[in-house]
Amino acid sequence: MFDKYMIVEDGFRNVSENGRAIGFQLNTRLPYYRGLGVSMVEDVSVTVDGQTFPREATTIVLRGRPMSLEAMETDYRERWEFGEVGTVLVRKEGGLAPGVHQVDLTDRLRISYLPFPLLGHDSKQLVLK
Amino acid sequence: MFDKYMIVEDGFRNVSENGRAIGFQLNTRLPYYRGLGVSMVEDVSVTVDGQTFPREATTIVLRGRPMSLEAMETDYRERWEFGEVGTVLVRKEGGLAPGVHQVDLTDRLRISYLPFPLLGHDSKQLVLK
Amino acid sequence: MATQHHIKRGVSLYSLQEEYFLRKLDLEGCIATCARLGALGIESIGEQMMPGFPKLPDAFYARWHQWMAHYGTVPTCHDMFLDTKRYKDRLLTDDEMIESIKADLRHAARLGCKVMRVLVSVKPEMVERCIPYAEECNVKMGLEIHSPFHFDHPWIMRYTEMIERTRTRHVGYIPDMGIYVKRFPRVMRDHALRHGATEKIIDFVCQAYEERVLPDYVIFDVGLMGGSEADRRFAESLRHIIWSNPRRMLEFMPHIYHVHAKFYDMVDETREYSIPYEEIIPVLIEGGYDGYLSSEYEGNRWIQDAYPVDSIEQVRRQHVMFEHLLATR
Amino acid sequence: MATQHHIKRGVSLYSLQEEYFLRKLDLEGCIATCARLGALGIESIGEQMMPGFPKLPDAFYARWHQWMAHYGTVPTCHDMFLDTKRYKDRLLTDDEMIESIKADLRHAARLGCKVMRVLVSVKPEMVERCIPYAEECNVKMGLEIHSPFHFDHPWIMRYTEMIERTRTRHVGYIPDMGIYVKRFPRVMRDHALRHGATEKIIDFVCQAYEERVLPDYVIFDVGLMGGSEADRRFAESLRHIIWSNPRRMLEFMPHIYHVHAKFYDMVDETREYSIPYEEIIPVLIEGGYDGYLSSEYEGNRWIQDAYPVDSIEQVRRQHVMFEHLLATR
Ligand SMILES: [Mn+2]
Numbered sequence: 079m080f081d082k083y084m085i086v087e088d089g090f091r092n093v094s095e096n097g098r099a100i101g102f103q104l105n106t107r108l109p110y111y112r113g114l115g116v117s118m119v120e121d122v123s124v125t126v127d128g129q130t131f132p133r134e135a136t137t138i139v140l141r142g143r144p145m146s147l148e149a150m151e152t153d154y155r156e157r158w159e160f161g162e163v164g165t166v167l168v169r170k171e172g173g174l175a176p177g178v179h180q181v182d183l184t185d186r187l188r189i190s191y192l193p194f195p196l197l198g199h200d201s202k203q204l205v206l207k
Numbered sequence: 208m209f210d211k212y213m214i215v216e217d218g219f220r221n222v223s224e225n226g227r228a229i230g231f232q233l234n235t236r237l238p239y240y241r242g243l244g245v246s247m248v249e250d251v252s253v254t255v256d257g258q259t260f261p262r263e264a265t266t267i268v269l270r271g272r273p274m275s276l277e278a279m280e281t282d283y284r285e286r287w288e289f290g291e292v293g294t295v296l297v298r299k300e301g302g303l304a305p306g307v308h309q310v311d312l313t314d315r316l317r318i319s320y321l322p323f324p325l326l327g328h329d330s331k332q333l334v335l336k
Numbered sequence: 337m338a339t340q341h342h343i344k345r346g347v348s349l350y351s352l353q354e355e356y357f358l359r360k361l362d363l364e365g366c367i368a369t370c371a372r373l374g375a376l377g378i379e380s381i382g383e384q385m386m387p388g389f390p391k392l393p394d395a396f397y398a399r400w401h402q403w404m405a406h407y408g409t410v411p412t413c414h415d416m417f418l419d420t421k422r423y424k425d426r427l428l429t430d431d432e433m434i435e436s437i438k439a440d441l442r443h444a445a446r447l448g449c450k451v452m453r454v455l456v457s458v459k460p461e462m463v464e465r466c467i468p469y470a471e472e473c474n475v476k477m478g479l480e481i482h483s484p485f486h487f488d489h490p491w492i493m494r495y496t497e498m499i500e501r502t503r504t505r506h507v508g509y510i511p512d513m514g515i516y517v518k519r520f521p522r523v524m525r526d527h528a529l530r531h532g533a534t535e536k537i538i539d540f541v542c543q544a545y546e547e548r549v550l551p552d553y554v555i556f557d558v559g560l561m562g563g564s565e566a567d568r569r570f571a572e573s574l575r576h577i578i579w580s581n582p583r584r585m586l587e588f589m590p591h592i593y594h595v596h597a598k599f600y601d602m603v604d605e606t607r608e609y610s611i612p613y614e615e616i617i618p619v620l621i622e623g624g625y626d627g628y629l630s631s632e633y634e635g636n637r638w639i640q641d642a643y644p645v646d647s648i649e650q651v652r653r654q655h656v657m658f659e660h661l662l663a664t665r
Numbered sequence: 666m667a668t669q670h671h672i673k674r675g676v677s678l679y680s681l682q683e684e685y686f687l688r689k690l691d692l693e694g695c696i697a698t699c700a701r702l703g704a705l706g707i708e709s710i711g712e713q714m715m716p717g718f719p720k721l722p723d724a725f726y727a728r729w730h731q732w733m734a735h736y737g738t739v740p741t742c743h744d745m746f747l748d749t750k751r752y753k754d755r756l757l758t759d760d761e762m763i764e765s766i767k768a769d770l771r772h773a774a775r776l777g778c779k780v781m782r783v784l785v786s787v788k789p790e791m792v793e794r795c796i797p798y799a800e801e802c803n804v805k806m807g808l809e810i811h812s813p814f815h816f817d818h819p820w821i822m823r824y825t826e827m828i829e830r831t832r833t834r835h836v837g838y839i840p841d842m843g844i845y846v847k848r849f850p851r852v853m854r855d856h857a858l859r860h861g862a863t864e865k866i867i868d869f870v871c872q873a874y875e876e877r878v879l880p881d882y883v884i885f886d887v888g889l890m891g892g893s894e895a896d897r898r899f900a901e902s903l904r905h906i907i908w909s910n911p912r913r914m915l916e917f918m919p920h921i922y923h924v925h926a927k928f929y930d931m932v933d934e935t936r937e938y939s940i941p942y943e944e945i946i947p948v949l950i951e952g953g954y955d956g957y958l959s960s961e962y963e964g965n966r967w968i969q970d971a972y973p974v975d976s977i978e979q980v981r982r983q984h985v986m987f988e989h990l991l992a993t994r
C-alpha cells in the first residue's frame with residue numbers, strides 16, 4: 079500500500095572497503111501501514127538492470143545496525159518502524175557502474191492476520207554517482 | 208447429482224439400416240433434479256473405449272422423436288423430463304463389435320441460476336450383444 | 337416441549353426425487369407416502385414430477401384434487417424456476433420473465449397452493465411486477481432464502497426494501513433451513529473422502545467451519561497445505577454452506593409464508609447431524625409461525641455413489657423428530 | 666437535523682498515515698491537526714506512530730498527556746494487533762497471545778484510553794481470558810467488525826455468544842463503517858482502470874455490486890467475459906467489500922463502544938462517495954450511541970499512484986459533514 083515509497087530516491091551509491099567497491103546500497107521503507115518486528119520481514123529482494131541479487135548478498139541496516147536477512151528471521155526484538163528509512167546493502171564485487179540504473183525492490187512480509195504473504199514492489203530509475 | 212444413473216444398463220445395441228449396422232444406441236437420463244427444455248441441453252457426448260464421437264454423429268430420441276443436438280438448441284417446446292429415459296443414437300459405420308465396452312457419457316446443461324454449465328458424467332462397462 | 341402453536345407438517349416432494357427418478361414411486365405414490373407419514377402438506381415442483389408442465393391438461397388438475405381428497409393431503413406450495421437462459425444467445429427479456437412467472441402463479445393457483453416458492457436468483461423487480469397477478473390468483477410469492485444467502489444478505493435486503501415500500505401482502509419469504517448448518521454435514525465430508533480428498537485436510541476444513549473462520553482464509557491455507565484438487569473443491573464448498581442465527585427469523589416472521597425443512601442426514605429419529613432443529617423450531621413457535629415445516633431431503637446426492645438411498649426412511653425420521661419438537665405440553 | 670444525542674467526533678491517526686509515513690507530520694503534528702479540526706477524540710495505533718511500542722518509556726506517556734492537555738484532546742482508543750505469526754515455524758501459543766493482549770491493555774490504560782480495538786481475527790477465547798485484566802485496567806475491548814464481517818456473520822456470533830454468556834461489560838464492538846459500502850468506491854474503480862482493468866468489465870462488476878449479486882457469480886461471469894488478470898482481481902475484490910443494514914447496529918448498541926468512521930473519498934463537504942453517513946448517523950442517534958465517530962481515512966492507497974494525497978483535507982471534509990449530520994435542531 080506504500081509501494082511507490084519503498085525505494086527512497088536519495089542514498090543510492092557504491093560501498094567501498096579499503097578503497098575498493100564491494101557493493102552498493104540504497105535506502106528503503108517497508109510498504110506496510112505499521113512497524114513490524116524484523117522476524118516478520120521474510121524477504122527484501124533487490125534487482126538492478128534485470129539482475130536479481132542473492133539473498134545471502136543482502137544486508138539490512140536499521141539505525142546503524144546491520145543484519146543479514148537470515149539473522150532477521152530469528153530476531154524477535156528489533157523492529158522496522160512505520161515509514162522508517164533503512165538501508166539495503168548488496169555485496170557485489172566492484173559495485174555498480176556510475177550512471178542510470180533500473181532498480182527493482184520486492185519485499186515479502188508475514189502479516190499475521192493475512193493468510194498470504196504481503197508483497198510490496200517498487201521500481202525506479204536511480205542515478206549512481 | 209444423478210450422474211451414476213445417466214447410463215441405463217439396458218438397451219445398448221447396434222442400430223441397423225437395410226441389414227447393415229450404421230451405428231449404435233444407448234439409453235440415458237439427464238443428471239439433473241428437474242426436467243429441462245431441450246434448448247438447455249448443450250451437449251451429450253458419448254465415448255466408447257476411449258473414442259469420443261463427434262457431435263454431428265449424435266442424435267437424441269425422446270418418446271420416439273429423433274433430434275440432432277444442433278436442432279435441440281433452438282427447440283423451445285420439447286422437454287426432457289426428470290428421470291425420463293431417452294436414447295442416444297451414434298452414427299458409426301458398421302456399429303460396434305459385440306462384447307464388453309467401456310462407455311462414457313458426458314452431459315452439459317445450461318442451468319439458468321448457475322453461472323457455470325452443469326456437467327454430468329457417467330462411466331459404465333456395457334455388454335453389446 | 338413446545339407451547340401452543342399452529343405449525344403444520346408437510347413434505348416437499350423434492351425429498352422423494354431419488355425414488356421418483358428411478359420410477360420406484362410415481363406422483364401419486366409420493367403423495368400417498370407423505371400421507372402415510374402424517375405429513376399432510378404437499379409441496380411440489382411442476383418441472384420435476386408433472387411431465388408436460390407448464391402445459392398441463394385440465395384432467396391433470398382434476399386428478400390432483402382427487403388425490404388430495406383421497407389422501408387427506410393439502411397442497412401447500414409450488415416451486416417455480418425461471419429459465420432466464422432458455423435461449424442460447426440471450427437472456428429472457430423482462431416481459432418474458434413476467435410471462436414465465438405468471439404461468440407458475442396460474443399453476444400454483446390451480447393446484448390449490450396458497451404459496452409459490454420464488455427462486456432466490458429472481459430479480460426483485462420482476463417479482464414486484466407480478467404482485468397484481470399474484471393478488472388475482474390469491475397466491476403469495478415466497479422468496480426462498482437459500483444458502484449462502486441469509487436474511488441479512490444485501491441481495492435479500494433488496495426484497496425487504498421492496499416489501500416495505502410496496503406494503504404488499506403477496507411477497508414474503510421461504511427460509512430454507514440450509515442457512516442454519518451449524519455443523520459441517522457428515523455426508524458431504526464422507527463423500528469428499530471417497531472422491532480423493534485427504535483426511536487431514538478434510539478435518540482441518542471441518543474444524544475451521546466450526547470456528548466460523550472466513551472461507552477465503554481456509555481456502556488459502558488448504559492451498560498452502562498442498563491439498564489435492566478434491567481438497568480444494570472441498571474447501572471451496574465453505575463458500576456455500578452457512579450458519580446464521582435462527583433468531584433472525586423473528587424480525588421477518590410476519591412475512592414468512594412457508595419453511596423449507598432442509599436436511600441431509602437424519603442420524604436417528606431425534607436429530608439431524610448438522611442442522612439443529614431443536615434450536616430452530618422453538619424460534620418458529622416463539623414467533624408465532626403458523627405455516628408448514630416442509631421436509632426437503634437433500635442427502636441422496638451425497639450418498640448414492642456408495643449407499644442405497646432411502647428417502648422415505650429419512651423423511652419418516654425427520655417427522656418423528658418434528659412431532660416431538662412440536663408437541664405441546 | 667438530528668435530535669438530542671451525545672455523539673462525539675474524533676480521528677484515528679490511521680487517517681494521517683500518508684503524512685506521517687513521509688514525515689510531513691510527526692505524532693504531535695497529527696494530534697494538533699485533529700485538534701484544529703475540532704475532532705478532539707484521538708485514536709492511535711502504537712505500532713504505527715509510537716516507535717519502540719510496546720516498550721515505551723515513562724517519558725513518552727508523560728509527553729502524551731501533556732499533548733492531550735495542551736491541545737484539549739482526549740485519548741479514545743488504542744488499536745491493537747496480534748502477531749500470531751511472529752515466529753516463522755509456529756503460531757503463538759495461547760499464553761503468548763494473552764501476554765501480547767495484556768501489553769496492549771496496559772498501553773491503552775497508560776494512554777488514558779477507555780477502549781481498545783481488538784483485531785477481528787483474534788479468537789474469542791483469547792479475549793475472554795483477558796477480561797479480568799481488562800477490568801483491572803478499566804479498558805473495554807471492542808472487537809472491530811470489519812468488512813467482510815458484519816454483525817450477523819457466524820464469526821461475530823461467536824463473540825456475541827461469549828458476551829451474553831459471560832455478561833461481561835468489558836467486551837463489545839467497534840463497527841467499522843466499511844461494512845456499509847452502499848456504492849462501489851470510485852477510487853477503487855479508477856485505480857483498477859489505471860492498472861490494467863477493462864472499462865467494460867469494471868462497469869459490469871460495479872453494476873453487479875449495486876444489484877447485490879453474489880460475488881461468486883460475478884467472478885465467474887467475468888471469467889467468461891475473458892477478463893484480464895487485473896479484471897479478475899477487481900471482480901475478486903467483491904468478496905471483501907460489503908453493504909449491510911446499518912439498522913442492525915440497534916440490537917447491539919449497548920455493546921458498541923466506539924465507531925470507525927471509515928471513508929475512502931469525500932467528494933465534497935457533504936458526502937462520502939460510497940458510504941451513506943446520512944443513513945448511518947441517524948441510526949446511531951436513534952440507538953443512543955454516545956461514543957466517538959472516529960475518522961478512518963483509507964483512500965490514500967487508492968490514489969497515491971496518480972494523485973497527491975491530502976488526508977487532512979479529506980478528514981476536514983468528513984468532519985464538516987459530521988457537524989452537519991450531528992447538529993441538533
Ligand atoms: Mn429449499
Ligand SMILES: [Mn+2]
Pocket residue numbers: 809811841925927961
Ligand atoms: Mn477500522
